[in-house]
Amino acid sequence: MPRPSRALTAACAAAAVVACLVTPPTAAASEAASGQGHRCPQLQLADHWYGDNAAKIQQVIDERGRCGAHRGGKKPLAVFDWDNTVIKNDISDQTIFYMLRNDKILQPRDRDWHNTSRYMTDAGADALSAACGTDARPGKPLPTSTDIDCADELLSVRKEAKTTGGEDVFAGYDHREMEASYAWVAQLNAGYRPDEVRQIARDARKAALRAPVGATQRVGSSSEVAWVRYYPEIKDLIGTLNRAGFDTWIVSASPKETADVWGSEVGIPPNRTIGIESLTTHGRINGHLAGCGGIADGEDAIMPYVDGKRCFVNKNILGIKGEAQLDPAPEAKRQALAGGDATTDVTMLADATGVRVTLNRNKDELMCRAYDNADGRWAVNPMFVEPLPALDRTYPCSTTAYENADGTVGPVLRTDGTVIPDQADTVHG
Known part of the structure; x- marks a missing residue:
């Protein structure tokens, strides 16, 4: 480097x-x-x-x-993704690992895993039922600390969106507005009160920050990452932005309750945290999600993911109403600075009018746009902890780096409609 x-x-x-x-x-x-x-x-x-x-x-x-x-x-706006942008590693992963190791996953309503996501396939629901059984009553903990088969099946859904047998667990959602396996992490909290979810997140956070860099933990039959670290450089950046009068926000594809717990360390309070927002009934999370962009609350069809991140920035920060939340905001209102590391962040970064801080995790669409750097506003940086080496291929920008709403793939286009050529990986560890 x-x-x-x-x-x-x-x-x-x-x-x-x-x-x-x-x-x-x-x-x-x-x-x-x-x-x-x-x-x-x-x-x-x-x-x-x-x-x-x-x-x-x-x-x-x-x-x-x-x-x-x-x-x-009026304060200028800065927005940051969370996982692998402000920190190294993933808070949703650490929370799920903690829940599996400590019997915090609850049996779903009617003992039917279809009730945890409207996009759950029969193959996914059947595999989870077979692995986790029906002994636990709905709303009661599953014994995932000792039931290895159940823990492995749940972990496979979280990490791969597939059963341990390789079948798809989710289908039928808009891939530019949500990721069903990410949303499922929030939906698994159904039955808990939001404060109880925050306490689980606090316990998981404490364990992850205590674990040495490089540590692993046993989850089911797997060995998984056990540690998280804040990037001092991003903490410094956020602190500098705050001192300079910026309105600085987290926009995460993790559950909001989890992001709330982690954000205060870098000077971002819960009222400036956007995450997957769960709805409640009588004070308990009900497994449904807040809407945006003309999609109603409870339709569970949008979350802060790719174009959905733009939608929730426009809704929660800029106060734009209705379907216009899915459109680019007027340039004068948009974020001056944005930071991200993955394709989930690409629309939020592209909307930034000043600089687009891009941590290189080899995510195709994001890196195609960042390396193309058509307007000179992209700033590609290796990860500050354990940066990746040079990618051993070019990014397939001209063919398959863009994921369409239906999950098919195609070329990445500039705003003028021209195709971004394949890009070499030039900024790495």
């Missing part, structure tokens, strides 16, 4: 003229900083970033934040 350049991180001079050190500063940003006499918040870990990424990010902070265009007006 090429040696990262050291971005300029000196603070603004506390003199008659206060000028932010950026590369290079725009006249507007310098003038605004001088006129307001503010100290421009600077990335403290700028030299940890790849290439000139820190300089790109700092320029957006200086231009859009309180040293620049903001200056006490």
Whole structure:
């Protein structure tokens, strides 16, 4: 990996003229900083970033934040995915692993696994029933700490969206607006109160942060990742954005209750966390999901995933109503900065008007757009912990990197309709 350049991180001079050190500063940003006499918040870990990424990010902070265009007006917006963007590893995985190891998965209503997802196939429901049995009453814990077959079947659904026999567990959903196996993680909480789900998440978080880097744990018959770490560089970025006057949000494809628990560590409270939002009946999660973009609550047809992330940003942050939530917001309202690592984040990143921080996890559509970098706003960075080596192939941008709503694949297109050519993996560990 090429040696990262050291971005300029000196603070603004506390003199008659206060000028932010950026590369290079725009006249507007310098003038605004001088006129307001503010100290421009600077990335403290700028030299940890790849290439000139820190300089790109700092320029957006200086231009859009309180040293620049903001200056006490409407706050600029920044949005971040969570799993493998703000942290290394996955909080939904760790929560499910904890639940399986501690008998926290509840027998579904009527002992019928179809009731856990409207997209559950007969093959999926039959496999789960056969593995987990019917002895436990609905709403009571399944003994997954000792019932290896049940734990393995549940884990296979979570990780592969397939039965242990290789059959599809979910079918019939819009692949640009949700991922049924991700939604299922939230739907498995049916029967719990939201505070009980948050407590499970707190317990799982404590275990994951205590585990040494590289540690594994036994879940069913499998050996699974046992640890999570916050990226200091992203924590520094979020803190810098907050000090610069940005409105900073988490937009996660994990359950909201889980994201709420993890976000406070980086200065993002629950009222600025978007996740899979579960509906309740008499205070208990009922297995149905909040809607967006003209899709009603309880239809379970959309979540913060690919185009669904745009929808919930527009709904929950920008206050856009109805079907227009699925359309790009007016440019002046959209996020100045976005961060993500996977195709689930691609629409949210593409909507960003300043810089699109892209951690390279070799996800085809995202990396096609990031490497194509048609407008120069993408900033590709290796993961800060255990970065991946160079991909041993090109990204198939011109043929199969785009997943359509029906699950079929095709080429990735630019906004002008032209096909993105295949891309080499050039920014890696």
